Amino acid sequence: MKKEIIVDKKKTKTLIKDSKSIRKEFLSLYTKACEEGKEEADFFHNVLKHLYGTEQQISNIRKMDGLEDSEFPRYLMSSKLIHDLFDYLVEDDEIEKMCQCTGVVDEKTNTIVPTEILKLGMSQRSSIYVKGDRRSINNTYSQLDDYLHSIVIQGHRHPGSGPGATQPSSIDLRNHKDMEMCYPVIGIIFVKGGYFRFFSSDDKFEIEIYGTINGKEVVKVDDRTYRIQDVN
Template sequence: MIRRLWRHAETEPAQPAAGDTADQAARDTDGQRYARRLIAAELETAEDAFTTRWENEADLPGSIDALKRWHAWRTALACLEQAETPGVTFHVDGVVLADCYTAVCTAPDTETLTYLTGLTIEPTVRTLNRCLRVDHIEQSRGGAAADPDDSFAVLQELDATGRRLMAYCHNHPGRGAAATAPSSTDRRCQHRLEAAGYDVIGIIMTRDGYVRCFSNDLDFTVNLHGNHVQEIRPHLFRLDEPVRTGSLGHAA
């Protein structure tokens, strides 16, 4: 969709010959600038329409319609910004994965959610080095829901310290790598976050130590640091038994 939007004011070029990549990049950049101007204009129009209709208390349906249009264009802008962003590299400390495992896998038949934060070294280079526990309003074998008030407090704390939410982690019942596959609920949650402009990743763990990092559209890589965490393939890892049994303490 975004690629078609970039081309809105252009004639679709033929396939570039060798050596034309610089010209293609320039055309893409021009298209991106045009798309930004278009979206900014539509956002402004939708915001003005909402303000006008909101002030007219009798036009509640018009206000709702204008607000929906504003949200749609805001989502388009978030998608454009995500499309322009190169892949993100997450440097993950083995200690934080051990902490997450302790937080979410203590009750193997009940899903538990936790948040993660870290440092932004560069726009596309980040660390995950802190696990943030959060209260729940619902927990079962089939899912978990964080308490909105506690989630807001956690996000406020991050904002106050100049950090932000970078990932979220929960467990799946079952064992083996296949049990870490994102469910349709996980995919919908990730879609809402990405559509709102949050370039975060999801992490799913199992009781026997399998760990999967995932996203829907965000291009990312994970670099592990520390011992006792083995990479099986990109985005899939396993915690060694000493980490799972707690016999290492925090020396993961």
């Protein structure tokens, strides 16, 4: 006989909130340990994974019982922000580049609105690889904590052009999965020709783009890929 699961709405919501708060503390410990090259970094990373997994399990139970909206997070993107991201990331050379965005997170409606580009320092750059500078990243995250803000977008460029060049690599997906344990973040990959693709490790999100670029609509190529018209 299947045992009925009785869900206490207030308690499960509090558990998720408490877990997120604890996860934030461990995130600070993890980033500090990484910066200082301490062995404890692996331990803190594993704790973050377990906390994130627990939150997801509780959230799934709430959704099954109708206590939580089962819709995927919805990202409302400004066409101007997209154009600014493209201009910043896609330059004349073929060297990879990265940045992040912060924004407004409305947990009640599961809606996220990216608002500002964060131009991080980069410790390594080549035609096929880019790595953020750890000190620059930590300083940025510390400043965001002062405003109770979060990372919501991680953007970078790929070499090449055309929609096929926007596919995330296995490294992109692996790194992004780690970020998703800590932040409500999706990725954007830009290439020459104006193509860009949204992605995440589980592909469970919705995108809406508002506005035009130079008076023209942003063209939707497929479910996750778009194009800015009339750019090189």
